[in-house]
Every structure is written in structure tokens, then in C-alpha cells.
Amino acid sequence: MVRPYLGTHVVAEVWAAAKRGAKRPIDHVRRCTTGLLWGLLVGEVVALMWLNFRLASSAGITLLVITLLLLAALASPWWLWRDPKPGPGADVVARVLGTDESSGVRTYKKSRGKMAVFLPVVVRPVAEQDGSADFRTVVAAYGKNDGSFHESAPGTLMALRQIERGYGELENSPEISPEQQELIDKLARRPKLMANNPPVLPFKTGSLERSDWVDQLEWWGGIAAGVAAGIGLVILCGNFA
Structure with missing residues (x-):
């Protein structure tokens, strides 16, 4: 009789082998642009509160239009590139x-x-x-x-x-x-x-999942750049008011 036992840290080993990073080119783009998008919004909110910016003005309308255009551009990797539908089970x-x-x-x-x-x-x-x-x-x-x-x-x-x-x-x-x-x-x-040690199948990963320092840099670097861009955009629009 085959022993249903592998030892020693089977769950940890299987999890490590199955948890693969999202490394398609579109995944890298989505992490960067989504980080930029969220950072941009945070940066603008911080700058609006800090500078007591008047949204009900020509500068406010300009800021709104530019922001909407930037958000559409940053979100485009999600709707221009559609992920394939899940396969059969x-x-x-x-x-x-x-x-x-x-x-x-x-x-x-x-x-x-x-x-x-x-x-x-x-x-x-x-x-x-x-x-x-x-x-x-x-x-x-x-x-x-x-x-x-x-x-x-x-x-x-x-x-x-x-x-x-x-x-x-x-x-x-x-x-x-x-x-x-x-x-x-x-x-x-x-x-x-049925043997105890066939190959490990990967888990399905989403584009925003981060598995190593490169993925973290893309995400958090995008957020940091977005915050800076958001603050700069508010200041720029305010100067032209």
C-alpha cells in the first residue's frame, strides 16, 4: 500500500511552487499604471486640502478635465487588453x-x-x-x-x-x-x-499581485510617482488660475 505521506513541510513547499508571479508584459504595465492612478488621486486630494484650492473656478474645471483624461489613459491597459475568459473546469x-x-x-x-x-x-x-x-x-x-x-x-x-x-x-x-x-x-x-509526487500546478494570479521586489517597485514606485504628479498638477493649475 502506498503511504499517503511526503513530509516534511509539504504545504509550504507546494504553496511556494504554485504561487507564481504575474509576469506578462501587460501585468507589469497594469501594476505601474494602476499605482500611478491611485497615487495621482491621493496627491491631488492632499494638494487640494493643503492649498485650499477652489474647485468652483476655471482652474478647477481645467484640473478636472486633465484628471479625467489622465485617469482614462492610466486605466486603458485594463480595457484595451482583455484577459481571456477562464477555461473549462x-x-x-x-x-x-x-x-x-x-x-x-x-x-x-x-x-x-x-x-x-x-x-x-x-x-x-x-x-x-x-x-x-x-x-x-x-x-x-x-x-x-x-x-x-x-x-x-x-x-x-x-x-x-x-x-x-x-x-x-x-x-x-x-x-x-x-x-x-x-x-x-x-x-x-x-x-x-496514483503517485504522491506529481508536478505542482500554479495558482492563477491577477495582474496586481506582487511576488518579488520588482513587482513591489512597480506598484509602490507608481504610487509615489502618482502622488508627486497629482500635487504638481494641482500646483500648476493653481498658478494659471
Whole structure:
């Protein structure tokens, strides 16, 4: 029988491999321009309050027109370049893997009445039962934060749904399909049919997500430049009033 155990820090390792940065050229542009947009608004608000700027004036109208034009230009990377529609999902069966990480380390949401714990899983789509599409990812197990929560034990088989093919996000299936039940029964009888260490699929990332110092520089640098531009624009319009 195959041991549903990898050790040692399985969740951390899978998370690190799946959490990839948004590195398309359009992602870099969107981070910079969105940072500029928010910085511009903040800079203008600060300058308007600081200089006691009169909006009900010719200078105020000029400032409004220029601001609207700049906002449209800075927002253009979002509406000129449309992201492709999400691809189709797939019914899958997931098996919980063992890990040396404690539940406390893997708890990522804890509130007055609820909690969620990451579980490492190995996954097989029911449409590709030859193992060629197997992958690893993590799922969140939700429960009450009252001491009664018990996470699924290693080796537990679950019928889930892959939200989009090619990515590691999973969700609960509304109901177990006959194909999923058949695969669950097969893996329960012969666990070795699914290995514990297939590749990790990435999580789907948005353009504004930041994974390294370059992404942070694009975002915060854009905000700083936008604040300076907003203050300068208000001062410039005020001088021509």
C-alpha cells in the first residue's frame, strides 16, 4: 500500500511552487499604471486640502478635465487588453497527503467562529485516469473554531472540481458524479495507481499581485510617482488660475 505521506513541510513547499508571479508584459504595465492612478488621486486630494484650492473656478474645471483624461489613459491597459475568459473546469478526485506541519502552522484564516486549514493533496482528473494529468496542490478545509474541528486524515479521498484546467485551484463538487465514485473506489482498492509526487500546478494570479521586489517597485514606485504628479498638477493649475 502506498503511504499517503511526503513530509516534511509539504504545504509550504507546494504553496511556494504554485504561487507564481504575474509576469506578462501587460501585468507589469497594469501594476505601474494602476499605482500611478491611485497615487495621482491621493496627491491631488492632499494638494487640494493643503492649498485650499477652489474647485468652483476655471482652474478647477481645467484640473478636472486633465484628471479625467489622465485617469482614462492610466486605466486603458485594463480595457484595451482583455484577459481571456477562464477555461473549462474538470471533475477530479483528490487524496490528502501527510505532512509534518502542525494544524496551527497551516491555519490561514481564524475568526471568532470559523477557521480554515490548508491540506496538501494529490489530484487526478477523472477524464485522464492514466496518471498523465495528475498534480499536487493544496485545498482549504473549513470548520468551526470551537475545538471540534477535525481535518481529513492522510489518505482520505475526496470528490472535488478543478476550477480551470492547468491551474491548481479546487472547489467542492455539487455532487459526486458516477465517474468520480468509480475512481474513488478504484483508488481505495489500489492506492498505488496514483503517485504522491506529481508536478505542482500554479495558482492563477491577477495582474496586481506582487511576488518579488520588482513587482513591489512597480506598484509602490507608481504610487509615489502618482502622488508627486497629482500635487504638481494641482500646483500648476493653481498658478494659471
